[in-house]
Amino acid sequence: MIDKKRLLDEFLELVKTDSPTGEERNICDLLTKKLVDLGFQVTEDQTAETTGHQAGNLIAYLEGTKPEAPTIYFTSHMDTVAPGNGVRPRVEDGWVVTDGTTVLGADDKAGLAALLEGIRSLREKGMPHGPIQLIITAGEESGLVGSKSLDPEVLKADFGFALDSNGPVGDIITEAPSQVRLDVRIEGKAAHAGVNPEDGISAIQVASRAISKMPLGRIDEETTANIGKFQGGSASNVIPQVVEILAEARSRDEAKLKAQVDKMVQGFKEAAQELGATAEVEVTTMYPSYKYGESDAVVQTALAAVKKVGRTPNLLASGGGSDANVIAGHGIPTVNLGIGYEEIHTTQERMPIEELNKAAELVIALIEESQK
Template sequence: MVNQQRLVDTFLDLVQIDSETGHEREIADHLVSTFTELGYHVIEDDSQKDTGFGAGNLIVNIEGDEAKQPIYFSCHMDTVTPGKGVKPVITDDIIHSDGTTILGADDKAGIAVLLETLRVIKEEKINHGPLQFIISVGEESQLVGAKAFDPEYLSSQFGYALDSGNEVGTIVTAAPSQAKLEVHITGRTAHAGLAPENGISAINIAAKAVSRMTLGRIGAETTANIGRFEGGTATNIVADSCYILSEARSLDQSKLDRQVAHMKAAFEDTAEEMGGSADVTVTPSYPAFNVEENSAAVQIAKQAAENIGLTPVLKKSGGGSDANIFNSYGVPTVVLAVGYQDIHTNQEKMPVSELVKLNEQVLEIIKLV
């Protein structure tokens, strides 16, 4: 039922619209126009006043058989950088950029699938329940669009985020919480050649603190990383300040709390021992989610994959997505793999076969509900 050429053409059109995170106005206007031409009313929420981004989140409500459960699908319209002037190329049924930019399959592949889904539903007169499509801004900037989304708009019982790089048929049922640690270390400046003993190096404090930490993969559920480490101005000056940005993630909130406490204490205790100080700010980024295998969302996604000849795979993710936020609103949401490859790089690829399979799975889910 999927019109492969139309689906591919839609995807190619979308990736050529600049929409780096924070600058979504052009793609939002294009989507509003496209959904309207298809006969659907689009709501743009007022999240822009909170995010300061180029547009608000889009909500498309599609009337259906009220005897069926209402469900929703979500994607995000923003991309990472460099995402301006994307020139898509197709080689052996693999879509990629010309190598100077990302492709933007994350997550315009999902949007293309939703548009083709509506076209197929109309053409094939597929009976379906009430549907919602939610297309967010700022997913690539710590999920800010979803965080600013008013859950009052959500009228669905469960849903699916089209946003994972595994092969189509993979269903992400759990993802971690994340917390960020922003650290300002203060020491005491001095001349590095004439009187280094009079100084307290903030860089040394930070380095020793980090060396005391357990980082990287910490068991099956928890990870931690130092992402930025900045300090000093010249080699002949003992640096009196240093800035560190780090994170921790875990599928288990208690383990996340312990890891964050461990990292915070390492900074503070080391600074005190060496005569400096550490100002550590911990900011929760997003909550974890875990949707049980026996839930309707998971069972229907599994059955849909099997119906189109795929072997469903349930997976726990190490990354966050809008699904983390929508689950926190009380609406069970799992992530469907899109099949894109090497995302967030200039080598990003979108196999046409995976794009078609995802579209088939989405249509099958709609028919099964």
């Protein structure tokens, strides 16, 4: 049902349009034109004023020919990671690859291309459909800042799908964790390391003691924790007064997440107290978790659509977050779908053309199955 050559050409056009996160203006304008040409009502929100990015999110709406059908939505993001300027893609043995100097940007321009081609094909063939909303975000690669700044009042869908996961078409991410960020500042007391070290309190020692006692890494099948950044001190002959730490915890179970964060906070506080230092810990929830079962309409639709395009559905739990977490947190049931890109966030990134085609077919099938 799709035009495979047109899809490939559009994907190549998108990946050659520079859009490293924060610099989304060109891709935003290109997508706006494409969506208007497809008959969507398109609005760019004002989130750029708060995110500092060049562009806001695109909110697009297409009236349904079956207005009684549920309103579904799709989300993909317009930005890429670095190095993402001057992408020179080439087609090679059934793959789209880079020249090795940049990422490809299939994350998430494969999702965008599949979405555009799927809806274009559906419109050309006059297929009936319910109302469709698109949420095309900026700043996904900068910590989901676009979706996190999104006004939930613009969300009009009953349920929807993120086209933004690795794994083949057929993978359905029905569970994803919440993430909590910990910004920690340990303050001890400076002193000369050779003359009077006993007068100092090493912030590095305090932090090290705390970290050595806390559970980290894989806590259980649902929960992880990590110390991602540790910096402090100035010279070998100075007892370090300040250390700053960036840490995180994730879990698909909110009670487990709270327990893990509490242990980490307590670890820093106790070590500081033991050694006569202070510990300030700022705890921020970065995004919520989501979890859906086979009885939920969003999962039922995804299962039926995957089967319709000839694939075997694979229900999965993820350890990562996406715009799906944020939008699901606003009460719109959402699952993330595999679209087949590989080696993302590296200069070896590649996109199987077969998966690109199948992803566009899946968009059509999702729209069809959502009406049943």
